Amino acid sequence: MDDRTHSWLRPLVAVFVGAVFFLPLYLVVVNVFKPGADIVPHPAGLPLPPTLDNISAVLSRPDNLFTFGLINSIAVTALSITILTVLSAMLGHYLARSKRVLAKVAMVTLLCGLMIPVPVILEPITGVLKTLGLMTSLQGLVLVNVGYYVPFGVLLFMGFVRSVPLELEEAAELDGASKLRVFWQVVFPLLRPASASVLIFLGVWIWNDFLTPLILLGPDSGTTVTVGVYRAIGQHQSDFGAVFAFMFLATLPILVFYLALQKNFVKGLTGGAVKG
Amino acid sequence: MTEIQHGTRGEVDPAAPRQSPSHGGSRQRGAAIRRRASARIWPKLGRFGLFALPGLVAYVVFVLIPIGMTGYYSFTNRNPFNPPTKWVGLRNYGDLLGDQEFRQALVNTVIIAVIVTVFANVGGLLIAMLLDRPTKLYVALRGIFFTPVVLSAVVISVIWQAVLTDDGLLNSLLRGLGVDHPPGWLSDPDLALYSIAWIITWQMLGFCVVVYLAGLQGVPRELQEAASIDGAGRLARFRNVTWPMLAPALTINTVMLLITGFKAYDQIQVITNGGPGTGTTSTMAFQVVQTAFNGNHIGYSSAMAAVMLVLVATVSVIVLRLLQRREVTQ
Numbered sequence: 001m002d003d004r005t006h007s008w009l010r011p012l013v014a015v016f017v018g019a020v021f022f023l024p025l026y027l028v029v030v031n032v033f034k035p036g037a038d039i040v041p042h043p044a045g046l047p048l049p050p051t052l053d054n055i056s057a058v059l060s061r062p063d064n065l066f067t068f069g070l071i072n073s074i075a076v077t078a079l080s081i082t083i084l085t086v087l088s089a090m091l092g093h094y095l096a097r098s099k100r101v102l103a104k105v106a107m108v109t110l111l112c113g114l115m116i117p118v119p120v121i122l123e124p125i126t127g128v129l130k131t132l133g134l135m136t137s138l139q140g141l142v143l144v145n146v147g148y149y150v151p152f153g154v155l156l157f158m159g160f161v162r163s164v165p166l167e168l169e170e171a172a173e174l175d176g177a178s179k180l181r182v183f184w185q186v187v188f189p190l191l192r193p194a195s196a197s198v199l200i201f202l203g204v205w206i207w208n209d210f211l212t213p214l215i216l217l218g219p220d221s222g223t224t225v226t227v228g229v230y231r232a233i234g235q236h237q238s239d240f241g242a243v244f245a246f247m248f249l250a251t252l253p254i255l256v257f258y259l260a261l262q263k264n265f266v267k268g269l270t271g272g273a274v275k276g
Numbered sequence: 277m278t279e280i281q282h283g284t285r286g287e288v289d290p291a292a293p294r295q296s297p298s299h300g301g302s303r304q305r306g307a308a309i310r311r312r313a314s315a316r317i318w319p320k321l322g323r324f325g326l327f328a329l330p331g332l333v334a335y336v337v338f339v340l341i342p343i344g345m346t347g348y349y350s351f352t353n354r355n356p357f358n359p360p361t362k363w364v365g366l367r368n369y370g371d372l373l374g375d376q377e378f379r380q381a382l383v384n385t386v387i388i389a390v391i392v393t394v395f396a397n398v399g400g401l402l403i404a405m406l407l408d409r410p411t412k413l414y415v416a417l418r419g420i421f422f423t424p425v426v427l428s429a430v431v432i433s434v435i436w437q438a439v440l441t442d443d444g445l446l447n448s449l450l451r452g453l454g455v456d457h458p459p460g461w462l463s464d465p466d467l468a469l470y471s472i473a474w475i476i477t478w479q480m481l482g483f484c485v486v487v488y489l490a491g492l493q494g495v496p497r498e499l500q501e502a503a504s505i506d507g508a509g510r511l512a513r514f515r516n517v518t519w520p521m522l523a524p525a526l527t528i529n530t531v532m533l534l535i536t537g538f539k540a541y542d543q544i545q546v547i548t549n550g551g552p553g554t555g556t557t558s559t560m561a562f563q564v565v566q567t568a569f570n571g572n573h574i575g576y577s578s579a580m581a582a583v584m585l586v587l588v589a590t591v592s593v594i595v596l597r598l599l600q601r602r603e604v605t606q
Contacts, residue, residue: 091331117539119564120581124342147338208428
């Protein structure tokens with residue numbers, strides 16, 4: 001009823017609120033393609049004609065802060081989320097199916113891990129990595145990511161495993177398949193929606209991580225693009241064009257990754273939300 | 277059949293000599309042979325070792341052991357540049373009680389957590405109700421609100437710094453509108469903390485919108501119509517039909533926002549570095565990291581970290597329990 005009398009009001013309000021909300025992001029996108037001298041006098045103007053100078057300046061930095069950061073970020077994120085998906089799927093499946101007391105204890109301990117903020121454990125983690133000889137290495141960062149995010153993966157997979165009928169697994173075992181084969185060929189493919197959620201959630205989180213790579217990779221051995229943004233603002237505080245272009249390029253890969261898998265992301269998110 | 281299975285399990289997995297009968301079900305001899313084959317690759321570890329151990333080891337090594345170390349260090353005077361490490365009992369915790377900077381960081385953290393939780397929840401719900409229509413326009417707008425959730429807090433911080441800094445974009449706009457002395461959003465010690473809280477709220481808003489939209493789409497249309505026929509107005513329909521159905525979404529959002537607010541770090545490190553002045557925007561996470569990595573007072577920073585962990589865990593669990601009880605009773 002109200003909708004019919006004010007049919008013009010809702011879209012108007014929605015577009016206005018959306019535009020105000022989006023304004024800060026708009027400012028970044030337009031200023032990436034504007035010559036540096038035009039940004040301060042005309043921050044909100046459209047970049048006409050657009051220039052790629054800021055982008056090419058970031059790509060051709062003499063210290064390669066962006067290029068090396070990009071390679072590191074891709075390597076760390078890809079490795080971490082691949083290992084995490086496999087390990088937490090197996091662990092989640094094991095814990096959801098096992099009736100042993102030990103499994104229940106492990107489950108509760110893992111769930112507690114969901115609440116632990118990184119700063120609480122970061123200094124001892126550097127100690128563990130030094131003991132293992134992995135401090136300031138990408139492998140060390142990947143392993144820490146795996147340990148820290150495994151509870152989240154397990155939580156998502158455990159909920160999902162319960163929806164896979166046990167009879168399917170029993171039938172496969174009856175046909176003579178090994179445990180490992182049952183998991184890989186029967187269970188894991190059925191967990192695909194959960195795998196997609198884990199990949200996207202953790203991909204976004206790990207790509208965007210700031211404190212962990214900042215400390216664990218240290219100042220000397222190259223870093224990720226997200227930490228690179230922080231380093232870049234330290235160097236050219238006032239050169240908005242350069243900083244915005246760096247941020248734009250650092251965000252583009254994860255934005256593309258997210259958009260490519262977006263449908264699953266929202267589904268995974270809301271699936272959990274509705275179930276509560 | 278079950279005997280065979282028990283037999284093999286006993287060999288393969290010493291940690292689990294028995295298994296509940298309902299779990300394994302009936303198996304063929306072939307399966308037992310296969311199992312023996314895989315047992316050769318993973319001798320003596322079996323199912324637990326193959327499926328559970330790798331993930332658990334990573335968790336134990338990089339989360340549980342470090343937590344234990346934080347707990348232990350908090351009772352010592354550990355400082356890698358000032359050995360030897362000695363046991364000091366509760367002295368670090370005693371020092372924390374009188375530490376003005378830590379107290380301010382704690383208060384700041386609570387303020388941020390409360391602001392973020394309240395405003396992102398309210399704003400998220402309002403925007404979700406505004407966008408709860410299936411046409412293309414509203415679907416596109418949902419994407420706009422969700423974008424910041426995918427961006428890193430560092431990027432968001434740099435964007436808002438450009439907007440809120442003294443001669444930044446917002447103040448240029450205000451001056452253009454005739455405001456002579458616009459506020460120093462990030463340089464005024466009384467305002468900076470609220471600006472930080474606003475930035476986190478802005479970033480988390482889209483998350484709440486998506487969760488509330490999912491909740492709204494779960495409200496059956498018939499219920500709304502039935503209430504409408506019974507003469508319920510818009511407000512009454514919302515209070516008695518929609519709002520109770522949104523209880524699980526409220527739980528998810530509130531817990532998520534509380535945890536996000538409590539661990540606020542990136543925005544402070546990137547934008548204010550704890551200032552302006554001393555510690556006006558410092559948070560517990562920021563204080564812990566500064567004390568550990570700039571001051572190298574590991575013993576003291578560990579005591580802070582322990583307090584922070586207990587606080588986050590207690591508040592999250594209590595709020596979760598309260599909200600979940602509410603879900604059940606409704």
